[in-house]
Amino acid sequence: MPEADIVQLHESAEHNPARLIAKLENVVFAPGARKLVDGLSFTLRNNGITTLMGPNGAGKSLAMRLLARLLLPTTGHVHDCGIAARDIALVFQKPVMLRRSVTGNLTHALKLHGVSRAERPARLGELLQMADLEHLANSPARLLSGGEQQRLALVRALAAEPKLLLLDEPTASLDPQATQAIETLILQASNHGTKIVLVTHDIGQAKRLACDVVFLHQGFAHEHAPAETFFTEPQSLEAMAYLKGELLI
Amino acid sequence: MQDIQAAFLAAFNLIVSLDADLFDIVGLSLTVTLSAVGISCLLGFPLGALLAISRFPGRGMIVVFISSLMGLPPVVVGLTVYLFLSSAGPLGSWQLLYTPTAMIIAQSVLVTPIIAALTRQIIEDLNGEYSELLRSMSARRRDVLSTLLWDARYSLITAALAGMGRALAEVGAVMIVGGNINHVTRVMTTAIALETSKGELALALGLGIILVLLSISINAALMSLRTSMERFAYA
Numbered sequence: 073m074p075e076a077d078i079v080q081l082h083e084s085a086e087h088n089p090a091r092l093i094a095k096l097e098n099v100v101f102a103p104g105a106r107k108l109v110d111g112l113s114f115t116l117r118n119n120g121i122t123t124l125m126g127p128n129g130a131g132k133s134l135a136m137r138l139l140a141r142l143l144l145p146t147t148g149h150v151h152d153c154g155i156a157a158r159d160i161a162l163v164f165q166k167p168v169m170l171r172r173s174v175t176g177n178l179t180h181a182l183k184l185h186g187v188s189r190a191e192r193p194a195r196l197g198e199l200l201q202m203a204d205l206e207h208l209a210n211s212p213a214r215l216l217s218g219g220e221q222q223r224l225a226l227v228r229a230l231a232a233e234p235k236l237l238l239l240d241e242p243t244a245s246l247d248p249q250a251t252q253a254i255e256t257l258i259l260q261a262s263n264h265g266t267k268i269v270l271v272t273h274d275i276g277q278a279k280r281l282a283c284d285v286v287f288l289h290q291g292f293a294h295e296h297a298p299a300e301t302f303f304t305e306p307q308s309l310e311a312m313a314y315l316k317g318e319l320l321i
Numbered sequence: 322m323q324d325i326q327a328a329f330l331a332a333f334n335l336i337v338s339l340d341a342d343l344f345d346i347v348g349l350s351l352t353v354t355l356s357a358v359g360i361s362c363l364l365g366f367p368l369g370a371l372l373a374i375s376r377f378p379g380r381g382m383i384v385v386f387i388s389s390l391m392g393l394p395p396v397v398v399g400l401t402v403y404l405f406l407s408s409a410g411p412l413g414s415w416q417l418l419y420t421p422t423a424m425i426i427a428q429s430v431l432v433t434p435i436i437a438a439l440t441r442q443i444i445e446d447l448n449g450e451y452s453e454l455l456r457s458m459s460a461r462r463r464d465v466l467s468t469l470l471w472d473a474r475y476s477l478i479t480a481a482l483a484g485m486g487r488a489l490a491e492v493g494a495v496m497i498v499g500g501n502i503n504h505v506t507r508v509m510t511t512a513i514a515l516e517t518s519k520g521e522l523a524l525a526l527g528l529g530i531i532l533v534l535l536s537i538s539i540n541a542a543l544m545s546l547r548t549s550m551e552r553f554a555y556a
Contacts, residue, residue, distance in 0.1 A: 137453075140457055142453055142456055142457060157459050158459035160457075161457065161458070162453075162457040164453070164454070168450060168451060168453070168454040170451070170468070170472055171472040171473075171554065171555045171556065172472065172555070180468065181458065184458050184459070184460055184464055212553045212554040212555055213554075214554035214555075215553070215554050232458065232459075
């Protein structure tokens with residue numbers, strides 16, 4: 073089923089190439105003797121939010137870094153599908169804040185994105201409003217709370233108007249209120265046409281947000297299915313065990 | 322013991338009376354040192370940052386070479402600069418020998434490796450934290466360099482201070498290329514050496530006290546700036 077699903081997605085995408093966002097094809101990542109990603113294949117289409125799920129060490133974060141082109145596969149292919157590296161943004165689980173104010177962090181992103189000096193104030197205002205950080209505009213970014221930092225990291229990534237936004241467990245250490253704020257931002261970005269790929273361990277979050285789910289275990293995609301199907305009728309034994317809360321070893 | 326007390330008293334009098342000769346020497350010292358440190362920062366910051374983020378064959382050797390230059394003997398630097406600037410040297414036509422410019426050049430040669438080596442370490446550490454973020458933002462090399470240098474600016478104060486300490490205390494190189502000419506190239510350290518050899522302890526002590534006070538004041542001011550920025554998580 074997983075292989076068939078992935079193939080089907082490939083075929084579907086090939087018939088409608090404009091909707092293809094990225095494609096991993098038999099990707100192996102083995103920086104040493106051990107294969108951390110082993111034959112990973114899945115296709116991303118521009119149809120809402122895709123979640124990557126799986127136990128710790130499944131290779132989800134590596135898959136994100138491969139998609140973001142921060143890592144090169146040892147073998148296999150990461151097809152760019154016409155998306156340039158500068159159209160991809162990545163938000164990390166622990167956001168990296170520049171040693172600047174909130175405004176400084178956003179201005180830096182806008183500058184890198186090539187937004188002209190004249191346009192920056194307006195864009196900055198929009199981003200601050202989006203993140204609900206206007207009152208903290210001049211505060212040092214590294215002194216914000218975890219939730220505020222993650223909101224800032226998210227809108228900083230959106231400053232580049234990416235076509236593909238990769239979110240690596242952005243709410244892993246946040247309280248429910250902060251999580252809700254992040255989820256709202258994610259949905260807003262998705263509604264504006266940004267393809268979102270979200271790594272999450274939170275099954276509830278995946279149910280709330282995901283259109284489709286890629287389930288990874290031991291560096292391999294065992295299943296790629298629409299969210300509803302995945303949660304009600306998982307096909308692989310690994311996904312079934314994961315959803316039951318069993319330890320996958 | 323009485324001689325020492327008298328010397329201290331005389332030195333104190335020179336300072337409080339704002340002795341023209343003494344402050345002439347102090348002024349030139351500061352001009353030479355600050356110019357040399359400024360030039361060294363302009364060269365050492367980008368050089369160190371470039372070494373921190375670049376990977377190329379021979380990089381390790383360059384890093385070791387620059388680090389080893391931190392311990393360059395000042396008299397050897399003085400002699401080398403002298404040979405270059407002397408009338409028979411390749412830059413002799415510039416007629417810079419025994420001028421403050423020659424002293425600035427010699428001090429810059431001494432201080433640049435210190436600042437470059439410390440900058441490389443500081444920027445390498447920061448790059449470890451920022452690297453993935455900046456790559457994920459498709460930052461070009463010059464953007465990466467400017468981001469790292471700007472965000473490390475308060476940490477780089479330490480590198481500049483180390484360079485300033487070396488320049489302010491330096492005597493051998495500036496003596497050789499400057500010649501210790503009164504009102505032209507006489508700076509605090511060379512004056513202290515000369516006055517001590519002449520037995521004029523008052524001026525030597527006065528300069529010594531000012532030298533130490535200057536060193537402490539500059540360090541204190543910059544370190545307090547760094548500490549306050551750390552409090553705001555900018556350093």
